[in-house]
Amino acid sequence: MGLFTELSSENLCVRCTGRVFANVGHSLTNTERGNRIFFTSKCFGEEILLKEEKECSLCSGIFLEIPKYAGEIRKRLADYEYSTVLIGSSFPKDLLKREEEIQSKFGGLGEPVKKEFSRELGKFYSELTGKDFDREDPDIMVKVNVEYMSIDFQIKSLLIYGVYNKTIRGIPQTRWIKYSEKTDTVESIIGEQLMALGKGTDFALHGAGREDVDVRMLGNGREFVIELTQPKIRSVNLMKLEENINNLNRGVSVSSLRQSSREEIKKIKDEKHYKTYVARLQSGEPLQCEKLREICREFNGKVIYQRTPLRVSSSRSDRIRERRIAEMTVECSPDGDHILTIEAEAGTYIKELVSGDDGRTKPSLAERLGMDVKVRELDVVMIKR
Ligand SMILES: [Zn+2]
Numbered sequence: 001m002g003l004f005t006e007l008s009s010e011n012l013c014v015r016c017t018g019r020v021f022a023n024v025g026h027s028l029t030n031t032e033r034g035n036r037i038f039f040t041s042k043c044f045g046e047e048i049l050l051k052e053e054k055e056c057s058l059c060s061g062i063f064l065e066i067p068k069y070a071g072e073i074r075k076r077l078a079d080y081e082y083s084t085v086l087i088g089s090s091f092p093k094d095l096l097k098r099e100e101e102i103q104s105k106f107g108g109l110g111e112p113v114k115k116e117f118s119r120e121l122g123k124f125y126s127e128l129t130g131k132d133f134d135r136e137d138p139d140i141m142v143k144v145n146v147e148y149m150s151i152d153f154q155i156k157s158l159l160i161y162g163v164y165n166k167t168i169r170g171i172p173q174t175r176w177i178k179y180s181e182k183t184d185t186v187e188s189i190i191g192e193q194l195m196a197l198g199k200g201t202d203f204a205l206h207g208a209g210r211e212d213v214d215v216r217m218l219g220n221g222r223e224f225v226i227e228l229t230q231p232k233i234r235s236v237n238l239m240k241l242e243e244n245i246n247n248l249n250r251g252v253s254v255s256s257l258r259q260s261s262r263e264e265i266k267k268i269k270d271e272k273h274y275k276t277y278v279a280r281l282q283s284g285e286p287l288q289c290e291k292l293r294e295i296c297r298e299f300n301g302k303v304i305y306q307r308t309p310l311r312v313s314s315s316r317s318d319r320i321r322e323r324r325i326a327e328m329t330v331e332c333s334p335d336g337d338h339i340l341t342i343e344a345e346a347g348t349y350i351k352e353l354v355s356g357d358d359g360r361t362k363p364s365l366a367e368r369l370g371m372d373v374k375v376r377e378l379d380v381v382m383i384k385r
């Protein structure tokens with residue numbers, strides 16, 4: 001049996017015949033390839049029998065459905081703002097397997113039907129809508145399931161970088177199960193405003209570290225990226241967003257808003273910046289200013305050892321961390337309201353540096369003073385970056 005007769009016996013259409021040799025020559029479509037094969041077969045007097053696309057034993061005319069699929073995708077995405085798209089498809093496994101078997105009989109030079117289908121649907125969609133392709137990072141990924149005639153979408157999140165300040169104590173950074181939905185969090189104050197403008201379904205805040213609930217975030221602020229999932233609007237007016245958040249006056253304000261990326265989330269989460277804290281001290285007996293000053297000087301440039309504090313030990317593994325204190329100074333007040341300013345490495349537990357946490361932080365201010373002393377109020381006043 002000749003080659004062409006053998007090809008004929010597969011009952012393929014012109015497109016699927018051409019696709020058996022998709023990797024031979026570049027500037028042809030599979031249909032053009034199929035036509036050339038047909039022509040050649042005729043020349044050799046062994047005319048290949050080609051099926052109509054609808055009668056094709058492999059594709060069953062699925063390519064004729066492309067306008068219908070494209071129209072449906074456009075309709076379902078009508079409410080979404082996007083400029084780039086990537087379309088993929090899935091076919092029944094046994095169909096793909098059969099195609100591979102046919103192609104391997106003729107030298108394994110073909111490409112899978114789903115690859116051509118995705119490409120042709122993408123091209124058609126792009127011409128229909130003017131949307132560009134993006135293989136790396138499309139605004140919307142579309143997956144067409146040919147077997148079940150279903151279409152799925154993945155809408156890329158909208159990521160906005162910014163810096164926040166928190167001027168009121170008692171606001172957690174993110175929403176936790178243990179807080180009620182009505183509790184203000186940095187995340188919800190920013191996220192709800194973004195959701196209103198971007199019309200997404202949910203939001204999440206990725207912070208460059210976090211301060212405790214009772215600690216204020218002052219000074220130059222903390223970096224964050226807020227993520228809005230399934231946004232309908234991508235071109236959110238960031239000046240307006242900033243204004244809306246700041247006008248709430250709920251203790252959280254933002255600045256420097258701009259578009260961000262997944263890479264930036266990773267980057268800000270990995271950053272290890274030194275931070276400056278201001279701590280108001282509290283002690284049972286009066287603190288002697290001179291002694292405080294002297295002990296503060298001892299901490300300058302010193303490395304301290306901190307076991308995981310008792311107050312967070314339920315959520316973090318118990319280990320010992322080394323942290324460097326760059327500088328520690330004290331401002332004494334005659335009424336006993338002493339204020340400590342501490343510049344320390346990222347991740348230093350300041351409350352424990354003062355209290356000693358039952359000997360879990362060494363050395364500590366309490367240990368060096370030989371008396372109980374605690375932080376009454378704490379603020380982050382500068383993040384060095
Ligand atoms: Zn076909």
